[in-house]
Amino acid sequence: MIDVDPRSLLPLPAAQFHVLVALTEGDRHGYAVMQAVEESSGGVVKMGPATLYGTLKRLVDHGLAEETDHRPSEDDDQRRRYYRLTGLGRRVCAAEADRLERLITTTRTNLRPGLT
Amino acid sequence: MPDSRTYRALVRLYPKEFRDRYCDDLAQAHADLVSARGRSGAWRRSGLDLIITVPRYRLESIMNARNTDTTLHVVAAALLVAAVAAAVGLTLDVGIVVAIVPFALAILIAIAQSSSLGRSLRAPDSNLRHRRLKTAAWLGGGCVAIIGVFIVHVGRHDDWGNSLVLVAYNLLFAAAFIGCVTYLIAGLLTRRGRATPDVAG
Numbered sequence: 001m002i003d004v005d006p007r008s009l010l011p012l013p014a015a016q017f018h019v020l021v022a023l024t025e026g027d028r029h030g031y032a033v034m035q036a037v038e039e040s041s042g043g044v045v046k047m048g049p050a051t052l053y054g055t056l057k058r059l060v061d062h063g064l065a066e067e068t069d070h071r072p073s074e075d076d077d078q079r080r081r082y083y084r085l086t087g088l089g090r091r092v093c094a095a096e097a098d099r100l101e102r103l104i105t106t107t108r109t110n111l112r113p114g115l116t
Numbered sequence: 117m118p119d120s121r122t123y124r125a126l127v128r129l130y131p132k133e134f135r136d137r138y139c140d141d142l143a144q145a146h147a148d149l150v151s152a153r154g155r156s157g158a159w160r161r162s163g164l165d166l167i168i169t170v171p172r173y174r175l176e177s178i179m180n181a182r183n184t185d186t187t188l189h190v191v192a193a194a195l196l197v198a199a200v201a202a203a204v205g206l207t208l209d210v211g212i213v214v215a216i217v218p219f220a221l222a223i224l225i226a227i228a229q230s231s232s233l234g235r236s237l238r239a240p241d242s243n244l245r246h247r248r249l250k251t252a253a254w255l256g257g258g259c260v261a262i263i264g265v266f267i268v269h270v271g272r273h274d275d276w277g278n279s280l281v282l283v284a285y286n287l288l289f290a291a292a293f294i295g296c297v298t299y300l301i302a303g304l305l306t307r308r309g310r311a312t313p314d315v316a317g
Contacts, residue, residue: 030141031148048165049145050130053138054173081141 004088006095009062015055018045020064020085020093027068029080030056056083064089119150123162129170131177187225188248192291192298194222199290226302248303255296262289 012020022028022036033056034047047055059065060083068084085093123146127135135142149158195218202215266285 031145034145046161048161048169049142049149050138050165050169050173052145053141054134054169057134057137080144 006088006092009092010096010099012092012096015047015051016059017093017096019055019059020089023065023083023085023089024093027070027082027084029082033083059089064092119155120147126166129166130173133177134173188298188302191222191226192295194218194225195294195298196291198222199294200287245303245306248299248306252296252299252303255292255299258292259289259296262292
């Protein structure tokens, strides 16, 4: 298998990036991803069920996330479908974070010259 | 629960592939929302979500890579109709006006398919370019074969045969040639497929 350059998949749509970030914390089922996205965005991003699963489908199709049989604990619902990041998904998420960091640095420099 | 039944009924609005894969998950997520936020809170989010995503996923389904071959057939067929209409129009001395509509239709569909929006809506298909170029090669071979058969036919009969045979040869050749050119252009414009992602890396 040949490595895919993570930068070739950038910029990521916001919904995909939010879901990838939620999956960096560990394997999650759909509703847990929805909650994590809402929490990490301070309540700004509220995904509906179809937006969430459409985004997950796209991530799986692009090889950035995958379904997993592994359950974080015995208490978790065995019927739910769990997702986790792939190696490519981890690298793409990191590359997108770097891209956004550079963008934020530039924005701050331009808005507050001399302070950064 | 009536909530769950109503939501499941609405999920049927999504494309078959999506609802077959995620119907239970969608219903579960909606049920979780009802438990966490109450019926009205859950329906506000799920209802808005349905309004936004149903048309979007329907459009995605239409523009999906699996349907692009069908779309290419439509483009090739429209070009063939335009060619035949132009030929008939010129023969009957009425001009090529009748060919404009199918020709414009073919161009519009081709532009929509190759636009960045069309590309962004399609799921990745690493074999698409190869498949299209292979089809173009087969159709190109078909063109050569039709010319070969026609030459043999003329050689045996010492003339071009009756006009019906000539029209049949021309139609067959035009169909193969237009199909070949359409697939060749589409193949060359298709980006090279990505290698299988290195999931383990």
